[in-house]
Amino acid sequence: MLQREGEIRNPSGCAVTGVIDRSGKKMTGESMIEAIAVMHDRSNGLGGGFAGYGIYPHYKDFYAFHLFYETQKAQEETEAFIRRHFEIVYSSEIQTRKLPTVKNEPVIFRYFLAPLPRKLANSHLDEREYVARCVIRINAETTGAYVFSSGKNMGIFKGVGYPEDIGRFYRLEEYEGYAWTCHGRYPTNTPGWWGGAHPFGLLDLSVVHNGEISSYDANRRYMEMFGYRCTLQTDTEVITYIVDYLHRRKGLTLQEVSRVIAASFWSTIARKEEPARSQETLLRRMFPSLLVTGPFSIIVGFEGGLLALGDRLKLRSMVCAEKGDKAYISSEESAIRKIEPSLDKIYAPAGGEPVIYELYGRRS
Amino acid sequence: MDLYIRPDYEVVRNTDRCIACRVCERQCANEVHTFDPETGKMRADESKCVNCHRCVSLCPTHALKIVKTDNTYRENANWSAQTINEVYRQANTGGVLLSSMGNPKPFPVFWDKMLLNASQVTNPPIDPLREPMETQLWLGKRTAKIERDEKGLLKDTLAPQLKLSVPILFSAMSYGSISYNAHESLARAAEELGTYYNTGEGGLHRDFYRYGKNTIVQVASGRFGVHKEYLETAAAIEIKMGQGAKPGIGGHLPGAKISADVSETRMIPQGVDAISPAPHHDIYSIEDLKQLVDSLKEATEHKKPIIVKIAAVHNAAAIASGIARSGADIIAIDGFRGGTGAAPTRIRDNVGIPIEMALAQIDARLRDEGIRDEVSILVGGSIRSSADVVKAIALGADACYIGTAALLALGCHLCRSCHTGKCNWGIATQRPDLVKRLNPDLAYKRLVNLVSAWKHEIEEIMGGMGINSLEALRGNRLMLRGIGLTDTELRLLGIRYAGESL
DSSP: OOOOBTTBOOOEEEEEEEEEETTOOOEETHHHHHHHHHTGGGOOSSOEEEEEESOOGGGTTSEEEEEEESSHHHHHHHHHHHHHHEEEEEEEEOOOOOOTTSOSOOEEEEEEEEEOHHHHHHHTOOHHHHHHHHHHHHHHHOTTEEEEEOOBSEEEEEESSOHHHHHHHTTGGGOEESEEEEEEEEESSOOOSGGGSSOEEETTEEEEEEEOOTTHHHHHHHHGGGTOOOSSOOHHHHHHHHHIIIIIISOOOHHHHHHHHTOOOHHHHHHSOTTHHHHHHHHHHHOGGGOOOSSEEEEEEETTEEEEEEOTTOOSOOEEEEETTEEEEESSHHHHHHHOSSOSEEEOOOTTOOEEEEOTTOOO | OOSSOOOSEEEEEOTTTOOOOOHHHHHOTTOOEEEETTTTEEEEOGGGOOOOOHHHHHOTTOOEEEEEOOOOOSOOSSSOHHHHHHHHHHHHHOOOOEEOSSOOSOOOOGGGGEEEOOOOSSSOOOOTTTSOOBOOEEESOOOOOOOBOTTSOBOOOOOOOEEESSSEEEOOOOBTTBOHHHHHHHHHHHHHHTOOEEOTTSOOOGGGGGGGGGEEEEEOTTOTTOOHHHHHHSSEEEEEOOOTTSTTSOOEEOGGGOOHHHHHHHTSOTTSOEEOOSSOTTOSSHHHHHHHHHHHHHHTTTOSOEEEEEEOOTTHHHHHHHHHTTTOSEEEEEOTTOOOSSEEHHHHHHSSOOHHHHHHHHHHHHHHTTOGGGOEEEEESOOOSHHHHHHHHHHTOSEEEESHHHHHHHTOOOOOOGGGTBOTTSSSBOOHHHHTTSOHHHHHHHHHHHHHHHHHHHHHHHHHTTOOBGGGTTTOGGGEEESSOOHHHHHHHTOEETTOOO
16 A cells, blocks of 8 residues: 555645735736646645645734644544643634545644643743644644644645645635735655645745755754654645744844755855855854755745755756746746736845845834 | 694795795795795794785795685584684783774675666766766754855854865774884875875874875874864864774773884874873763863864764764764764774674664754754765775765775785784884885875765766766665665665665
8 A cells, every 4th residue: 555645755746836916916816826836746646736825814923723624523622732821812614616637635623722821921932933833733733634824824735636626616806915926736655645736835835845955854953853753754744834933933133044955065155255155154053954966946935035055066946037026936937927927026046145125114 | 832723824835936035034024934045945824924925925935825724623503613722811911802994794785786867868868987976075063044144245254164075085094003114105195186184093294294184194092193283284183982893992002013203293102002081081971072072173273174073873874963063063973893903802892883774874863853964974984895885975965985995995905904013014013114115105005096086987977877076876775775684674774675766
């Protein structure tokens, strides 16, 4: 019998796309579906997904948990756990559209949650750390339940199928957000279940990734020292944890995080001007085990922006473009042209060069 | 000649080729060869031969070879010839058997039971001839606080680290156990390679202070040659708690090797055996170690990393955890195959555990406890090739110490007779006539060649795995697969069996 996601390491090729309106104007998920559909051949029908930011304005102060349940028992156990740790402000099954191309879907639930104040106070944890630990615990310890989205005013929607079908399955044309990312997956193993699709998320962070990193086990074993548990054994999962650890927990800026993950070569750093040279040297000396090697291009979604980053040898394609307030990131230019044929600017960032698009007035 | 013990080897001379030039006679410090004026022929007394190949290598007519003797005792699977001879030897002298270099017994070598990965299709191999490939690394603590200055720039809050351009250092070999010329070769090679050599417990000769920035000085239980300037000159200080070849016992330098120069460097009397105690008498437990670590840091104004070297023993993981919490910056682990200039044979051949197991367990334990960043891990004993280096790093080491391989590069033929002080290759001796046989100008270049060759090979292997920096290889155990290993061995090494998928 084939092993399921998490029991094996599952490298995959992929397509990634993202868009943000920096003025904060909302757009539906429809354009993302159109864009990713152009790159149909970069996926193989074994996984697709989307992340939308700013989609839950009425519940923006609550953590939006999206969960997959495979059994009733898993749901009962998980809901008991959630009730012990959170106030459930609202919960319901996520509305989906039945499609012949999307099969074997699990039960998919959404909760808007606020941590129980006393429980949070007793934990001596920062609120986001408290929530992150709860998510990691459910995912590592509850069989048949999986939290696949846990941020505020954002949501991840994913499953097994071609991404355009997954988008329609989740009725993304009914959601409006200022930023979207999406992912089409070409795994080299049959994942068989939905938790393994991308984006991968923790709190408001979401990551879509194309590539297969060669540093995986070095990164994973390092991250597991800090309470992260890589239950899926995918690159995307460990990259998400690295960004979360460095950005949220260690307080590095996203620029600095990029200099750790896709560090410049020592020889390149030696040619840089101060203070870049000493700052980048310092980052490599502090976090050498978080250097990610091998091909990758990622789009990291966060509250207020998108970060695009490719590996330092640029072994995966990645194009960035701008049109007015909108900025686009994609594996292929065709996906951008499909939704915006006339662009102000289009370019391919160098390997290891982070591109950050943010809402006007926000500073990461 | 010994009545009981027959030599293991025979010196075979091709009389048709021999021209009786007497080179062999002059080259052999063991006095195996003699010239018989009556017959005009060379003779050999192989009972004195240590099989160091000096005469074989220098014979201008290739008239000599050393062969294993076919003279045999009545065969006995339980009592091998060596075992019998050792009994005879002890019955002769009443002494402890002494040996040199590493454990030669046929224990499993786990390096040879691990296979490496390479990229195919889903992720490209990287060609080190065309793309940058990084073998540079830093050793030391990585537990830095993120602090910023008024401009928002990160402050350097790291403890002092050592920068290496290759993950290979020369391990501790004292001046005394090896010669001045050998030390000079190691020091110059370390400088040219951008790495470090280690003084061992024999102090640092005045002439070599100029190589200080590539020198690790040792503080061992005998405190030989330790003074303020010695500590200040070094790039790092290593506290030697143990050695893989002789865990649980101290060092022993025979008086014959203590020349005037060695005596001055070690600050001990000339010609008297230098015996360092088994324990440090100021360290009877882990909290005492912390005090020595702190004292050395204070003495050097917290500018130098402190290394604590231990022999790989059964409880190595817990000991390492204690060391990681002692303030030490680097742990060096020496496996039971590590070399030595002199050790009791029974200790060398029966005490300790393989470095592969110790490393795997220590790395895993430090990660389980969340303190892997407190220390870097150096391993040695024995690292024989670039493949061993790559496997060690994938198991979790930061870098490797090489000793025996470095001596081989200098010309050592592993005759394992260092303790006699009569090294014909000028390495493990203090006799001026022998020392001068090792020319540092040529010898250091051989060390540079060896390490450069390994560096190229490491780059090729890493590139094949799609990895272009050592940092991404360290602890990357998915790159390893076991072959011919039991479930227990796989579990202890933390690797999967060959054929098991990612």
